[in-house]
Amino acid sequence: MKCISLIGAPTDVGASVRGAGMGPDALRVAGVAEALRGHGYDVIDRGNLAGPPNPWQQPQQGLRHLPEVVAWNRAVFEAVATSLALDQVPLLMGGDHCLAIGSISAVARQCRQERKNLRVVWLDAHTDVNTAAISPSGNMHGMPVSCLLGHGPEDLVGWSGERAAIVADALDFIGIRSVDADEKLAIRQLGLQVFDMRHIDEHGMRNTMTEVLQDVDEDTHIHVSFDLDCLDPLDAPGVGTGVRGGPTYREMQLCMEMIADTGRLGSLDVVEINPALDVRNRTAELAVEFIQSLFGASTLAR
Template sequence: MAAMRRPVSLIGAPTDIGASVRGAGMGPDALRVAGLLEALRASKLEVVDRGNLAGPPNPWQPPHNGTRHLPEVVAWNWAVYTAVDQALSDGHVPLLMGGDHSLALGSISAVARHCRASGRQLRVVWLDAHTDINTESISPSGNLHGMPVSCLLGHGPRDLVGWSGEPAAITPEQIDFVGIRSVDADEKQAIRQLGLQVFDMRHIDEHGMRTTMAEVLQDVHDDTHLHVSFDLDCLDPLDAPGVGTGVRGGPTYREMQLCMEMIADTGRLASLDVVEINPALDVRNRTAELAVDFVLSLFGASTLQR
């Protein structure tokens, strides 16, 4: 469990630049108001809050050549990339507080570059209602928070691929999706063509979260760098109303707690995104408070010592 005792760097990215609705830019401060820093410190972790990154405002323009706000998304992701890279170089666990899920491009690209330099095997667990593997040619909206995975796999807009130093930051074998229940028709075809490992809600319903996560984590080993990209819309909106693209039928609170606890049990968590919290749509900051609960579980909090 030594990997989980490293200092944690909180990195705020207050933007909804890639999203379909306004409000996710308030997510980092919602997590602070919910007591994320204090809760992590109460768990005996060393925590550094590096504040909020700066980037261009959201121009709220229509799509151009299949994407919305591409230059602004590039700028925000470079800021994220630089901050995550610095945290990893300092030996910290970077915890990106979004912001929308397009920011995972910069975060995971920096992690992938770090893993190659250090000889570690990167694994990404993508907790989301959506697979986010649209491209500019198939996206119905042009919103870039629906495209970060395709960019990481090397199939997105030219300005958003190759950031890790390789044509693709990750391979299809390095990412597992959990909680999926909303997939566009063209995305379904891409999933089949790429051979992606998707554990949708039917799989969880039929096999349970315990078996699902055992499958996801079965080949995690001592040299694995485990990155969790946690979109709060993975949860059912009855539990987490403060998200921009909520989809009914997500994991329950207890199912998600088990998911997080099993990830923590590996001792390999080394970087984390917490994104798509939208306080403008929330009820008394409930979604950010849930996020704090789940982050604590990821870092090893449990009812009993195990």
């Protein structure tokens, strides 16, 4: 088994609500390292990255805290790239979802070097396809997908060696149920594959995941970008932008187990845990359960 590298990025510079910066330590308190070691993995905790504080300013030209977002993502990019170069599985502990720009850019660069096909599974209530031109808030945790597709500010694109770290076909959204009006048009124009909650309601999680994973092969690197607000806030209250009507606990467990069954999970983001809004660290504890499932935990030996 590969070694898992825990990388903490304690910042909420891209978010709309303070508190996500405490997410990495909430996962540690919930026992993420001990849980993974219990399944036979070597785990190295790299500690928390350093970066600028949240200045909590108004947007400038449609972007909020751009210099700080760039700095944090650069730190994430370097840490994830180092873990991948050491043949480790990087587990980025956020922090808000803007950090996926750095982590997925590093993964995309590594996949290009190894000639692997990158598949990004984006678990979220939101599509995060906003740009400076269409974002209602300027909060950059709503823009990482646009940046990864090459449509973000110049300081946040091109890190993987190509302007777009990923192409639209490499990205699958699961659990979506909150999309801004202009984002809907952007999703259609970009040709993105979105399995929203209506799709899951109509077809079930099993059929949805079968569609998502149908062409995964031995040359595929799966990156899971897991925003805890993908879950219903009744189950995961510790998030800054909760939206009712998410996947159930069992649906999400099945999603994780089916990804694990492929044997192709190569990297992971766990973001947007906000202990300031949580109840006795319940959301972080739930995240640890799902992380274990992603790394192969199951009721029976399969």
